[in-house]
Amino acid sequence: MSAAAGGFRSRSRSGESPRLADKAGNQTGKKTDARGAKSQQHDKRRPHSYKQQKRQKRTHRETAGVDKPRLLAFAVLNRVSDDDAYANLILPKCLREERVKGRDAAFATEITYGCLRSLGVLDTVIDACSSRELDSLATPVLNALRLGTYQLLFTRVDDHAAVDTSVRLVESAEHGKAKGFVNGILRTVGRTPREQWIAQLRPESELAGLAFEHAHPEWIAGAFNEALLAENQDASLDVESPHSDGIHPELAAALAADSERPLVHLVARPGEISAEELALMIGGETGRYSPYAVYLESGGNPGALEPVQQSMAAVQDEGSQLIARAVVEAEVLGEDSGRWLDLCAGPGGKAALLGALAAIDGASVDAVEVSPHRAELIRSTVADLPVTVHVADGRSPGLAAGFDRVLVDAPCSGLGALRRRPEARWKKDDRDILDLNTLQVELLRSALQLVRPGGVVVYSTCSPDLRETRSIVDTILGDTDGPAVEELSALATLPDIPGIGTGNFISAQMWPHRHGTDAMFFAVLRRRIS
Numbered sequence: 147m148s149a150a151a152g153g154f155r156s157r158s159r160s161g162e163s164p165r166l167a168d169k170a171g172n173q174t175g176k177k178t179d180a181r182g183a184k185s186q187q188h189d190k191r192r193p194h195s196y197k198q199q200k201r202q203k204r205t206h207r208e209t210a211g212v213d214k215p216r217l218l219a220f221a222v223l224n225r226v227s228d229d230d231a232y233a234n235l236i237l238p239k240c241l242r243e244e245r246v247k248g249r250d251a252a253f254a255t256e257i258t259y260g261c262l263r264s265l266g267v268l269d270t271v272i273d274a275c276s277s278r279e280l281d282s283l284a285t286p287v288l289n290a291l292r293l294g295t296y297q298l299l300f301t302r303v304d305d306h307a308a309v310d311t312s313v314r315l316v317e318s319a320e321h322g323k324a325k326g327f328v329n330g331i332l333r334t335v336g337r338t339p340r341e342q343w344i345a346q347l348r349p350e351s352e353l354a355g356l357a358f359e360h361a362h363p364e365w366i367a368g369a370f371n372e373a374l375l376a377e378n379q380d381a382s383l384d385v386e387s388p389h390s391d392g393i394h395p396e397l398a399a400a401l402a403a404d405s406e407r408p409l410v411h412l413v414a415r416p417g418e419i420s421a422e423e424l425a426l427m428i429g430g431e432t433g434r435y436s437p438y439a440v441y442l443e444s445g446g447n448p449g450a451l452e453p454v455q456q457s458m459a460a461v462q463d464e465g466s467q468l469i470a471r472a473v474v475e476a477e478v479l480g481e482d483s484g485r486w487l488d489l490c491a492g493p494g495g496k497a498a499l500l501g502a503l504a505a506i507d508g509a510s511v512d513a514v515e516v517s518p519h520r521a522e523l524i525r526s527t528v529a530d531l532p533v534t535v536h537v538a539d540g541r542s543p544g545l546a547a548g549f550d551r552v553l554v555d556a557p558c559s560g561l562g563a564l565r566r567r568p569e570a571r572w573k574k575d576d577r578d579i580l581d582l583n584t585l586q587v588e589l590l591r592s593a594l595q596l597v598r599p600g601g602v603v604v605y606s607t608c609s610p611d612l613r614e615t616r617s618i619v620d621t622i623l624g625d626t627d628g629p630a631v632e633e634l635s636a637l638a639t640l641p642d643i644p645g646i647g648t649g650n651f652i653s654a655q656m657w658p659h660r661h662g663t664d665a666m667f668f669a670v671l672r673r674r675i676s
């Protein structure tokens with residue numbers, strides 16, 4: 147995938163369209179020749195720190211003739227490429243600092259996030275029009291091309307404005323020599339409508355085609371597909387059918403959901419305020435599944451809401467709320483003595499909800515977090531709640547065993563929350579999942595040592611990838627030398643929620659396209675009383 151250029155690592159197992167590969171192959175000589183000289187020249191000019199860019203842009207603003215929204219979008223794209231910055235953190239900050247509001251802020255957000263989400267498509271189109279390998283282009287040149295291509299193919303911006311401002315952006319970044327190159331490519335891009343580009347460049351295999359169309363690396367589309375197929379929620383679905391092409395009918399919807407802006411979910415902290423009261427106070431709607439959830443349209447700053455300022459509510463995905471609640475709802479054998487544990491607690495969202503529920507039940511929570519910084523975040527979230535924070539490795543936290551309830555919200559790939567960070571899908575690598583698997587198994591084994599016989603352990607991830615969901619649970623269920631464990635139905639811990647736990651598994655997999663939550667997974671295990 148050409149999104150490898152401009153600071154984005156290549157993540158896709160294959161990713162590239164066969165037709166494109168042919169084209170690239172045919173032109174290899176030309177592209178490779180251009181790369182050597184050109185990339186050296188561009189490398190001297192990078193990287194641009196944001197401050198440098200900002201200063202530079204201020205200097206060039208009058209002559210560059212580019213509006214603030216595009217300048218900000220360009221600066222953010224360059225920082226995401228060069229510094230691995232998170233667009234959803236830096237863009238709002240830039241908008242505030244530059245006092246960009248209203249329609250301008252909305253436009254800057256649309257082109258920045260849209261561009262980052264669609265990177266695979268944009269780069270493939272640019273690559274199809276370019277005589278040079280994208281890897282050989284300086285970051286600002288490539289990002290100006292991406293911004294221009296996004297505007298031409300995905301927005302109603304006038305073609306001339308899209309091309310002209312992109313050329314000026316390149317100039318403002320002191321890459322004036324690339325003006326003609328950028329102008330030429332964007333003119334070529336603009337001559338063909340988006341649907342035609344997609345049809346022309348779509349890889350032939352159904353999976354790669356859907357991945358391309360919905361702007362995901364193919365390996366992520368494959369992971370979603372496998373998770374959907376493995377659930378087999380729909381008994382009428384014949385996934386073995388030769389017509390199914392091995393693709394789950396919901397895959398397109400699952401991928402599309404990653405590019406939709408999620409509603410803000412708030413949790414009304416139990417014991418402080420009800421969801422109904424919170425909804426009335428902030429003009430939101432009570433959630434569909436979690437009894438603590440309130441939905442708010444995106445936009446604005448939920449952190450500034452009075453109930454949030456007063457710690458009566460917090461921003462928390464409804465799926466996360468259901469998982470914290472499941473820890474308390476799962477059936478323990480024998481009396482619950484009120485010793486609860488959150489083994490991977492930072493930054494503390496679930497620990498705070500567990501703490502609020504513990505306060506009602508007269509229980510207490512030990513919250514373990516390996517990172518001191520994240521442990522501090524938990525402390526600030528759980529003030530006034532019966533939660534004790536420990537900076538320790540969950541694999542050997544030094545706590546006395548005998549907990550009634552344990553949550554292992556394991557470090558994971560985060561593939562279930564791609565909609566929250568526009569660039570995230572292009573920055574992940576499926577090899578990272580294999581590295582995490584060992585840690586996930588070790589943390590779950592540790593939890594089973596710490597829970598008392600008859601106590602429950604909830605294992606959760608913000609990912610639907612089977613390697614970090616069912617595979618981990620199945621590994622533990624197959625352990626012969628650890629404590630004996632049984633899996634309980636996750637459905638029993640949930641309110642009425644469709645599309646969960648009626649297929650092959652008794653664990654729960656939530657999906658943005660089905661439930662409006664992040665793609666959170668959880669399984670409930672209970673230590674047997676031998």
Ligand SMILES: C[S@@+](CC[C@H](N)C(=O)[O-])C[C@H]1O[C@@H](n2cnc3c(N)ncnc32)[C@H](O)[C@@H]1O
Nearest residue numbers: 490491492493494495496515516539540555557
């Ligand atoms: C998915 S996050 C947990 C999110 C948290 N439950 C919440 O709702 O806010 C996983 C956390 O585990 C922490 N972690 C990673 N390795 C760990 C270990 N060996 N022991 C304890 N915590 C660990 C990470 O620093 C991260 O904060």
